[in-house]
Amino acid sequence: MKNLSPTERFSSRVDAYIKYRPSYPYQIIEYLKAEAGLTPQSIIADIGSGTGFLSKLFLENGNTVFGIEPNNPMREAAEKYLSNYKNFISQSGRAEQTFLEDSSIDLIAAGQAFHWFEPEETKKEFVRIGRDGAIIVLVWNRRDLENDALQKEYEEILTGMLPEYSEVDHKRIDEGIIKNFISPFPLTVKSFENYQLLDFESFIGRLLSSSYCPDESTGLYAELKNRMTILFNKYTVDNKLKFNYKTMVYLGRIK
Numbered sequence: 001m002k003n004l005s006p007t008e009r010f011s012s013r014v015d016a017y018i019k020y021r022p023s024y025p026y027q028i029i030e031y032l033k034a035e036a037g038l039t040p041q042s043i044i045a046d047i048g049s050g051t052g053f054l055s056k057l058f059l060e061n062g063n064t065v066f067g068i069e070p071n072n073p074m075r076e077a078a079e080k081y082l083s084n085y086k087n088f089i090s091q092s093g094r095a096e097q098t099f100l101e102d103s104s105i106d107l108i109a110a111g112q113a114f115h116w117f118e119p120e121e122t123k124k125e126f127v128r129i130g131r132d133g134a135i136i137v138l139v140w141n142r143r144d145l146e147n148d149a150l151q152k153e154y155e156e157i158l159t160g161m162l163p164e165y166s167e168v169d170h171k172r173i174d175e176g177i178i179k180n181f182i183s184p185f186p187l188t189v190k191s192f193e194n195y196q197l198l199d200f201e202s203f204i205g206r207l208l209s210s211s212y213c214p215d216e217s218t219g220l221y222a223e224l225k226n227r228m229t230i231l232f233n234k235y236t237v238d239n240k241l242k243f244n245y246k247t248m249v250y251l252g253r254i255k
Contacts, residue, residue: 020205048113052078096121182252
């Protein structure tokens with residue numbers, strides 16, 4: 001796993017990603033309408049669009065969405081997942097080279113993928129593709145480590161057992177990095193409550209969807225699953241576990 005590039009890391013995780021990763025709350029769209037002037041006519045670029053979870057929010061609002069994704073299995077999964085939306089345009093590309101036209105985009109969005117972007121080259125590309133006044137919105141689901149005992153224990157297991165976890169976890173992208181990325185424009189931060197109700201299969205599937213999870217054939221995975229089974233049994237209610245997130249929304253201008 002350590003030798004995989006960011007564009008390759010999730011190739012073997014696509015099925016689990018689609019089935020077990022959390023979606024994003026629709027309140028994001030209402031927030032962007034109020035704070036960023038989003039309309040159904042706004043042209044959206046979803047950079048690192050993955051399997052299409054974030055794109056779907058905008059598509060349901062009536063937007064035309066360019067989904068830019070370098071990983072072939074992830075991009076093909078999004079094309080299948082969003083096949084009913086004729087206003088979804090799927091393209092191979094990277095944050096640093098989207099192949100979109102100059103000054104063609106009203107709102108640039110990115111989800112969990114933002115922490116893989118090379119900041120300097122990405123900002124140049126976003127400025128190139130953005131229209132005057134173009135908005136950037138970064139969205140991801142952050143496990144609620146401040147208020148949730150389950151999430152605190154879950155985090156302790158990951159950090160204690162998986163050295164790679166701290167290297168790839170998106171929490172290393174803090175507000176200072178984002179402020180620098182959108183400078184000289186100001187940053188607005190908003191959070192929304194979000195959660196999944198997981199049975200044991202989906203709880204383990206959620207773990208398997210992560211790029212840092214060891215292969216199922218390894219002893220490390222067996223040990224990790226055993227620890228997670230104990231954790232699930234500790235917190236489950238009626239064979240369901242509430243897995244809490246804060247959906248973080250970082251809003252600014254790019255041009």
